[in-house]
Amino acid sequence: MAAMIMVGYENCFMLIFLCLFSLLCYSLFFKKPKNGFDLPPSPPFIPIIGHFHLLLSIPTHKSLQKLSSKYGPLLHLRIFNIPVVIVSSASIAYEIFKTQDLNVSSRGPTLIDDPIFAGSSSFISSPYGDHWKFMKKLLVTKLLGPQALVRSRQNRAYELERFYTSLLDKAMKEERVEIYKDVMNLSTKSICKMIMGRSCSEENGEKEIFKNLASDSNSLGDKILLGNMSRAPFRKLLMSLFKKERMVVSKRFDDLFERILVEHEEKQQQGTDLMDALLAAYRDDNAVYKITRNHIKTLLADLLFAAPESSAQATQWAMAEIINNPKIHKRLREEIDSVVGKTRLIQESDVPNLPYLQAVVKEVLRLHPPATLFGRKSEAELRIGKFYVPEHTSVIVNVYAVMRDPDSWEDPDEFKPQRFLASSISSSGQEDERREQALKYLPFGSGRRACPGANLAYVFLETTVGMMVQGFNWRINGDKVDTEETGLGLALTMVHPPKFTLVVRTLNPLTFNL
Numbered sequence: 001m002a003a004m005i006m007v008g009y010e011n012c013f014m015l016i017f018l019c020l021f022s023l024l025c026y027s028l029f030f031k032k033p034k035n036g037f038d039l040p041p042s043p044p045f046i047p048i049i050g051h052f053h054l055l056l057s058i059p060t061h062k063s064l065q066k067l068s069s070k071y072g073p074l075l076h077l078r079i080f081n082i083p084v085v086i087v088s089s090a091s092i093a094y095e096i097f098k099t100q101d102l103n104v105s106s107r108g109p110t111l112i113d114d115p116i117f118a119g120s121s122s123f124i125s126s127p128y129g130d131h132w133k134f135m136k137k138l139l140v141t142k143l144l145g146p147q148a149l150v151r152s153r154q155n156r157a158y159e160l161e162r163f164y165t166s167l168l169d170k171a172m173k174e175e176r177v178e179i180y181k182d183v184m185n186l187s188t189k190s191i192c193k194m195i196m197g198r199s200c201s202e203e204n205g206e207k208e209i210f211k212n213l214a215s216d217s218n219s220l221g222d223k224i225l226l227g228n229m230s231r232a233p234f235r236k237l238l239m240s241l242f243k244k245e246r247m248v249v250s251k252r253f254d255d256l257f258e259r260i261l262v263e264h265e266e267k268q269q270q271g272t273d274l275m276d277a278l279l280a281a282y283r284d285d286n287a288v289y290k291i292t293r294n295h296i297k298t299l300l301a302d303l304l305f306a307a308p309e310s311s312a313q314a315t316q317w318a319m320a321e322i323i324n325n326p327k328i329h330k331r332l333r334e335e336i337d338s339v340v341g342k343t344r345l346i347q348e349s350d351v352p353n354l355p356y357l358q359a360v361v362k363e364v365l366r367l368h369p370p371a372t373l374f375g376r377k378s379e380a381e382l383r384i385g386k387f388y389v390p391e392h393t394s395v396i397v398n399v400y401a402v403m404r405d406p407d408s409w410e411d412p413d414e415f416k417p418q419r420f421l422a423s424s425i426s427s428s429g430q431e432d433e434r435r436e437q438a439l440k441y442l443p444f445g446s447g448r449r450a451c452p453g454a455n456l457a458y459v460f461l462e463t464t465v466g467m468m469v470q471g472f473n474w475r476i477n478g479d480k481v482d483t484e485e486t487g488l489g490l491a492l493t494m495v496h497p498p499k500f501t502l503v504v505r506t507l508n509p510l511t512f513n514l
């Protein structure tokens with residue numbers, strides 16, 4: 001027992017010594033003012049791991065929000081050896097994206113970059129440069145720009161109708177509905193069809209392959225994140241421990257996408273979808289920018305694994321808020337009934353005439369942003385107010401905190417769609433004022449690297465939520481949906497995803513628009 005106490009004291013002295021030593025190093029090396037500018041404030045840290053422990057407190061976005069309310073909206077942290085700056089207010093986000101967007105237009109090596117696993121050729125993590133510009137142009141013209149979205153409307157309408165039919169079926173059989181799972185399936189099928197003209201989910205057992213790969217790569221992503229955040233010798237060790245797993249998951253990705261590519265190549269007839277354009281660019285020896293097969297595969301992985309997840313989470317949050325707020329539910333349903341009627345299913349061309357539905361979706365993304373944090377890298381030193389951020393620092397925007405910033409939003413924690421109705425938004429004001437207003441709403445990020453899928457996400461959410469409200473009454477056990485949040489890292493998820501039973505609203509099924 002005495003020996004144990006002795007060891008305890010020794011450890012204690014050692015810890016105190018390390019803390020004081022680290023504090024000294026910190027004030028000597030990191031806290032030095034530069035040309036009158038200081039580094040942003042930093043909370044106390046632990047030797048070696050720095051502020052890593054602060055990120056482990058779940059949900060991450062909330063613990064960072066709490067820190068920023070104590071230390072300020074611009075924080076400087078050190079995660080092991082990686083310097084990170086956290087932005088938590090609308091005014092700081094405005095300062096960065098208004099004048100310094102180009103300097104934060106790369107993500108740099110993201111924390112889950114791994115040459116074996118995702119490869120360094122992923123579009124999302126590629127630096128701002130020729131590769132990114134070439135792929136972005138293809139993405140906009142072939143998949144996500146306004147004209148491309150009009151061309152692919154029929155595909156989405158077809159999948160929405162099939163989804164409606166499957167919900168009808170579940171209602172008849174009194175089967176429970178888990179919105180997240182069902183909508184994940186719907187959005188994967190829709191995006192697949194838009195990219196390559198067919199649904200990935202149903203053919204060749206791909207539905208299961210996609211599901212398993214998504215969950216395996218999520219858990220591997222966490223391990224790679226841990227490895228990349230560690231100091232050099234530990235990083236090497238951790239990465240070699242996961243090497244086999246990284247190679248196995250990477251091979252499964254490669255096999256899946258190679259099969260999809262070969263199948264598309266064998267189709268013979270040249271189409272106009274994104275996949276055709278990517279394969280044509282790959283085969284073109286005189287292309288302005290030469291892409292590899294691996295570039296195509298990692299882009300497919302970016303689109304097929306990240307996008308459906310965000311849309312499914314957002315739909316689940318939307319239905320939870322609608323069910324928990326009967327007055328909002330009633331107003332939404334009245335709007336849909338009066339514009340669309342009770343006989344045919346809602347379609348994308350109805351959305352411009354449904355301002356309240358649009359406001360509900362916007363408010364869901366404000367209060368429950370599916371991506372709570374997004375990351376960039378400073379390519380040059382940034383000056384923000386009286387602070388400076390050194391070159392090559394990770395800049396993480398806490399979207400969740402920015403969109404609940406009480407200095408920018410009235411009643412920030414309340415679900416109030418009416419704040420997004422035209423009557424509540426001031427249309428007067430200078431250009432600067434309007435940009436400042438836009439930069440407090442960041443569910444899709446901002447600037448050059450903002451989400452190119454925002455328009456698709458809006459129509460997808462508006463029609464899916466619209467159909468669910470138009471077609472069914474949603475019942476749960478208990479009075480309210482439990483909206484307790486969780487999330488490690490980027491994603492905002494529910495601790496208790498609700499299970500609903502459905503009652504069909506109309507006597508006859510709604511007719512289709514095709």
Ligand code: HEM
Binds near residue numbers: 311370449450
């Ligand atoms: C509710 C749904 C969605 C949300 C909340 C969301 C959110 C985001 C956010 C916050 C970013 C980072 C932006 C930044 O750094 O400024 C992003 C990037 C991206 N998103 Fe989305 N997204 C959604 C749906 C989609 C869809 C449907 C697609 C495409 C099918 C898509 C494709 C992408 C791509 C390719 C990037 C990387 C852009 C780049 O690095 O240049 N997202 N998204």
